[in-house]
Amino acid sequence: MKRFLSSVRARAALGATLVVAVALVAAGAAVLLSLRANLTHQASGQAESAASGVASQLAANTAYDQLDLDDEDHPVQVVDDHRRLVAASDDLERISGTGTDAVKPQPRSTTPPKGDDDDDDESEGDALELGEISEDAADVTTGSATVDGDTQDYRFAAVDVNVEKKGDLTVYAGASLAAQESAVSTALASMLIGFPLLLAVIAGVTWLVTRRALRPVDAIRSEMAAITASEDLARRVPEPDTHDEIARLATTTNETLAALQASVERQRRFVADASHELRSPIASLRTQLEVGAAHPELLDVDGAVEDTVRLQELAADLLLLARLDAGEKPGGGHVDLAAMAREELSQRTRDRVDVRMDLANVEVTGSRSQLARVLGNLVTNAQRHARSHVTVTTRADGAWAVLEVSDDGDGVPENERDRIFERFVRLDDARTRDDGGAGLGLAIARDVAVRHGGTLTVEEAPGGGALFELRVPAAAR
Template sequence: MAERTAAAPSKPRQPRWWGSVRARTTFASALVVALALVAAGAAVLAVLERNLVDSAGLQAEVVAREVATQVAVGTPFDHLNLPDEDDRPVQVVDADREVLAAGDDLHHAPPLADFARAPHRPDDHDDHDDDGDTPARGSAGEHAAFRTVPLKLHDDHPGQDFRVAGLLATTPTGRTVTVYAGFSLDTEQQAVDGVRDAMLIGLPALLLVVAAVTWLVTRRALRPVEGIRAELAEIMGGDLSRRVPQPASRDEVARLAQTTNVTLAALEKSVERQRQFVADASHELRSPIASLRTQLEVARAHPHLLELDGLIEDTIRLERVASDLLLLARLDAGERPRAARLDLPELVRDELAHRSGDRLPVTADLPDAPLPVSASRTQLTRVLGNLLDNAQRHAGSVVRVAVRRGPAGSVVLDVTDDGPGVPPADRERIFTRFIRLDDARTRDEGGAGLGLAIVRDVVHRHDGRIEVGDADGGGARFTVTLPAAPRPTEPVPAAP
């Protein structure tokens, strides 16, 4: 069979510049600034145009009031002092719409009121108390009506917009006339056009500056990220002892580098633990396998020297080591136990009833009332069995097991012996895999050093804890605390 070779991990493909975070950030910032500037520019132009139109209307109203004052004091219509017609055209119209006074070009023209009745322009605004076509009557304190109208004063004069103010005036003889005064909006149009042109010229330059600054800032901000990426790419080669560079700043990139280094440290520790586990497992399996091979080779050469008891013991030990390794591998993979509601005292009774070949009898102190826990029966039986095996190995004459109700809704399992006990300095170390405190013991007597490691891992998977202390009268006490199972909900009676 052809040997399969694992494909080497391919290097990450570098993204094109337009698909990079830097390019997307630059484009997004430029777009946001452009939209903001366009909206702000439109608002500024609208406010500027409105203010200039209002200013022109005020100028037209001032002229209209000056002419109305002359009319009110009795100045003859042909002697009215009228301003320059090109910038501020004026008409005085009677009730029959006859032009009584105006400049040369407007004297024979229709009244400006005809222009005021023209359709509204978008920038038309009314400042009046009535319909706007009839100017207000009375003194200078009353309001005038306003309209923006296009007006061509003479043939060689280009047409332009004027802001026209209309005001009623009364002669000393009681005759009512309408004074129309206009003010050119040409200056207003030039100002608005100039500001608009300046904005159109400055907008691309400003966007270019924003894009360049954003590009440079993001480049500097993402430079540590590129360093982290490059270092991680090198670490993928297998040297987990290396760490990514951590910036001196206290921003998100620094926290990313710190978290990455913590992850690498945990990964390195896990890999080292796995390598040590594989090495220890290989060492543990080598002994019974080598013993089996030796005995089988001797038996083949000298059948009369075959020792079946030794073969069986080595096979059992090999089976136990393989089973322990398999369980630890499943626990390391994060396998959650299939929890079921179990009565812990009843489980202890069943385990003690099935145990045979113990060196010492086991004394049990179990309550009559059930103490249920939510756990995997197979794994919890393994915990109890490993603790009893450990106690049998070290006890002098007594092994005890007890189950009691613990504090805060918990259930406690105690396994004690009268052996030498566990020194306080070694009470955490004994739960390490392949650890034997008695170095003088043989491997056959001391086991593989996996029993207590399995106990701790299984208990932790069941959200419990295990502690080692001193037993009453000497020896070791292993205390397992598990959360009590919740009370089962009573079934809801079916509706009739």
């Protein structure tokens, strides 16, 4: 059972069947109750009509033995104000639910009812005055009666009538509930037979519809399993032409596979480029050490130190990129960009050109070390291309804190302004310089900007050259 319920089709079919079953039971109960109430009300009306008919006969001073009480469907009792049965249907054998359970009229007592004269005992059938039937609503009760050996449930209506010489009388007349019981039983039997069949049909249809609806999901699952087994991220799952949730799922899955493939390819290129970049300083350092070991007088110490520093910086760049790719949080400290720029630029003693500063205090939230790394990378990049000076500016621009680094060099061609932020990308003229970097500085700077919720772009400086602009949200005061 547990394995069966692990299927979405089974759970959907079972859920739909249970919901419909509850609805059918509720609707069936409502129908049965309504049917019973309507038939009971109808029987009550028939009983009241029969009782009113007998009351009309009594009001016309009809004698008890001349009352028309031969209707077998409506057993009748006539009771006086002393609860004495004075008239009843001939075939009535037993009765309950009325004012008395007597079935045979009792002889009148020697004391006449109030308002009667002794001389009038034999003149009950004479029409002296018309009686008065009560206008109050008839009292209706439920009981049973046996008429000519047949016992049934009845609805009894009680109608009061006042007759001259006879006093206050109450007429009880019943209407059989057999039709109600038969109709309710028939409806219940039909429901007991029809509901299970209907539920079976609903369960089967739901199973088939769900199976058909989930067929694309199974195709997606099979293709994903094949992609996992083959490790071929170039494959894609089939996209059904239905424009529904499953089609959107397939589209999203393919987009995820494309992003994963691009990420894996980017990682492979990163590893290959890192290996290539590391190979050059390592090979150069090894060569110099081997030459120095064989000929100490030829050892280029300055070159070895330079290659070591270059190797160290490259390793630090690769480590920072790895941490950024792993989602390292920038932190929640407050950093004054102006103070940070003054401190970092004061430590640069080997810059090739002059660095000018135009700094306004503006605070941001983030990692001081990462923001200082961005500043250092931008200034180092500007130093490689500047002719006479580099300018560093900090300012506030609405909700943004802005850090700008510009130079007076040749600038960046417009078609290269996005590509220079890719990893291990260096423009052709930079590759010809001996002090060119590995092409990671600007990539690191943009990744740090993105991690801080900002942007890093390059435009043309007002006086020519390149203008790098870092925008990050200003810290809330």
